[in-house]
Amino acid sequence: MGKVRSRIRSSIDLEQMGHQVGELMIPWSDNAVPLGYHPIPIINIKNGTGKKLLIVGGNHGDEFEGPSAIMRVSQRISVSGINGQILLIPGLSFDAITQSRRTNPLDNKNMNRVFPGNPNGSPTEMLASYLENELMQNFDAIIDLHSGGKASFFMPCSLAYKSQNGKLFQKNLELAKAFGISTIWLLGKNNDNRSLNSAADRANIPMIAAELGGGGGVDPDMTNMAEIGIFNILNHLKIYKGSDTLAGSKFEKIEISNPNASIYSPAFGLFDRIVKAGDIISKGQTAGWFHYITEPERASIKLKFEHSGIILAHSNRGIVKKGEMLALVANKLCLGT
Ligand SMILES: [Zn+2]
Secondary structure, X not given: OOOOOOOOEEOOOOOOOEEEEEEEEEOOOOOOOOOOOEEEEEEEEEEOOOOEEEEEEOOOOOOOHHHHHHHHHHHHOOXXXXXXXXXXXXXXOHHHHOOOOOOEOOOXXXXXXXXXXXXXXXXXXXXXXXXXXHHHHHOOEEEEEEOOOOOEEEEEEEEEEXXXXXXXXXXXXXXXXXXXXXXXXXXOOOOOOOOHHHHHHHOOOOEEEEEEEEOOOOOHHHHHHHHHHHHHHHHHOOOXXXXXXXXXXXXXXXXXXXXXXXXXXXXXXXXXXXXXXXXXXXXXXXXXXXXXXXXXXXXXXXXEOOOOEEEEEEEOOOEEOOOOEEEEEEEEEOOOO
């Protein structure tokens, strides 16, 4: 018996030339759709024999900057200007996107924590397996656009996986530089190997992700940055002539080398934040007040950083649960590392 093929298929032939819209079809029998399929809209633009780029947004369903940038790109690009292929998936976790939820309501799974997935698993697991084992094999590069969603806010950055394969790592870095955002977050040993970045690494496909602010809406500066970044990469891969520009000759690299440097909520309460994403912080500095709002007789405490670094992201919530990320701390790396 051979390998189980995916149950997911595309409604359009992705090898066909031209501009086509269609959908990935997930067969999942539930009360809403007992005998049909759950669609994920896709846009495929193909012409000539150049490189092939897969662009994904909505990996998490409450992050709308990436999907907005991808929809803009689909409106701007004409097939005659293309040499190669661009497959746009503006809302990968589509049922999550339609409900502004991080995880997929079909199975409550987090798309970026299920790779390599399972061809016989739940919708999200089936999709992960299809992406890792079938779809991405046909592409020369991948972009996956994220933001902090409703829960958090990230300083804008591109993410490059520190592959054990040196050549692949260099290609990931080249993509990050071409994208143009000046901060590059290197995904090292503390990265979750159930992410799309890890899947691309296993499949030996160059890839970057991006974090584009957050808040659960659409920030115009972040969306502009993503749109420009996509055109820069299309130009870099010689798929589409004419890049937009983004100041981008100087880059800084950051990494989360010490997960214990980040601050998590000590209890249920109110996080009264006084720092912002992108701030450089030093050991002993205050991140904010923590108020025991359900027990006002208790004294509020000052949450302090135990290590120096840069704030990569912070919570976007006021009320937080014990264990929630309040401030994600990374370190700047020396140039050349
Ligand atoms: Zn995300």
